[in-house]
Amino acid sequence: MPTMLKIAVQKSGRLQEDSLEMLRECGVRVDTGRDQLKVSASGFPMELFFLRNSDIPQYVHDGVADVAILGQNTVIEKEKDLDEVLPLGFAKCRLSIAVPKGTVYPGVDWLNGKRIATSYPNTLQTFLTKNNIQAEIHEIAGSVEIAPNIGLADAICDLVSSGNTLFMNGLEEKEVLLKSEAAIFVSRRISPEARALLDKLIFRFKSVLAARNNKYLLMNAPNEALPEIINILPGMKSPTVVPLAAPGWSSVHTVISEDRFWEIIDQLKEVGAQGILIIPIQKMIL
Numbered sequence: 001m002p003t004m005l006k007i008a009v010q011k012s013g014r015l016q017e018d019s020l021e022m023l024r025e026c027g028v029r030v031d032t033g034r035d036q037l038k039v040s041a042s043g044f045p046m047e048l049f050f051l052r053n054s055d056i057p058q059y060v061h062d063g064v065a066d067v068a069i070l071g072q073n074t075v076i077e078k079e080k081d082l083d084e085v086l087p088l089g090f091a092k093c094r095l096s097i098a099v100p101k102g103t104v105y106p107g108v109d110w111l112n113g114k115r116i117a118t119s120y121p122n123t124l125q126t127f128l129t130k131n132n133i134q135a136e137i138h139e140i141a142g143s144v145e146i147a148p149n150i151g152l153a154d155a156i157c158d159l160v161s162s163g164n165t166l167f168m169n170g171l172e173e174k175e176v177l178l179k180s181e182a183a184i185f186v187s188r189r190i191s192p193e194a195r196a197l198l199d200k201l202i203f204r205f206k207s208v209l210a211a212r213n214n215k216y217l218l219m220n221a222p223n224e225a226l227p228e229i230i231n232i233l234p235g236m237k238s239p240t241v242v243p244l245a246a247p248g249w250s251s252v253h254t255v256i257s258e259d260r261f262w263e264i265i266d267q268l269k270e271v272g273a274q275g276i277l278i279i280p281i282q283k284m285i286l
């Protein structure tokens with residue numbers, strides 16, 4: 001039997017769609033229904049296990065699955081020895097403590113003697129211990145944000161991304177315990193054969209991530225503006241410059257990072273670039 005890489009992904013929940021989309025962009029296709037626990041993929045020697053988010057760290061820890069796509073927050077909470085191999089840039093959130101709006105909150109000591117509702121008791125306890133706070137932790141599985149309103153708790157400790165849920169429930173964020181995003185985690189029990197497959201998959205993931213973070217940029221410019229334009233462009237190598245049919249004009253091509261995108265476009269316009277085109281990149285082999 002040829003080795004298959006066994007990967008655990010969420011059975012349902014926020015991470016599932018983006019995880020499967022990333023795999024698809026890496027050439028891994030999952031054809032069968034997601035209601036099955038175990039599914040073989042095509043396009044890569046891989047078996048997918050669809051599992052409950054909170055159970056995944058244990059499965060990977062025990063080596064039942066070789067790797068998983070999980071939120072960093074889940075791995076920290078479950079305190080399992082999994083190694084992170086690659087952050088994936090989606091499902092970005094933070095674990096924060098929030099209190100009812102208008103609470104006079106001079107600092108973390110306010111939490112002394114209070115009741116805090118959370119689905120992340122271990123991470124919260126670590127934070128409280130570090131800050132010498134004695135508080136009562138109420139572990140609840142979901143809808144943590146309503147706990148203060150129904151008199152169950154004085155504060156909550158929950159995941160926040162936009163802050164909208166806190167706002168809607170009249171809560172204010174006071175402490176950030178950790179920041180998290182989805183990442184690939186690997187089991188310490190992975191076999192050398194599966195590890196070799198993982199390395200191939202990581203190469204594909206990196207190409208997809210690099211493509212997502214970069215854009216292909218094309219523009220026309222008068223030749224006298226070329227030295228300034230080339231100076232502005234932080235391309236992978238030096239930009240490609242090709243003459244246009246119109247005398248005295250060239251077309252400039254390069255790759256720029258998403259982060260610096262608008263700043264660079266403004267500078268290019270100022271020095272005379274015209275007809276600027278921005279094209280998404282499908283894959284970027286580094």
Ligand code: AMP
Pocket residue numbers: 010012013014015053070071072073074091092093159160161162180181182
């Ligand atoms: P779920 O199974 O849908 O509860 O998925 C939860 C995972 O999604 C968490 O462990 C986080 O890694 C991630 N996540 C990202 N943003 C948020 C958010 N605002 N609220 C809850 N989970 C989030």
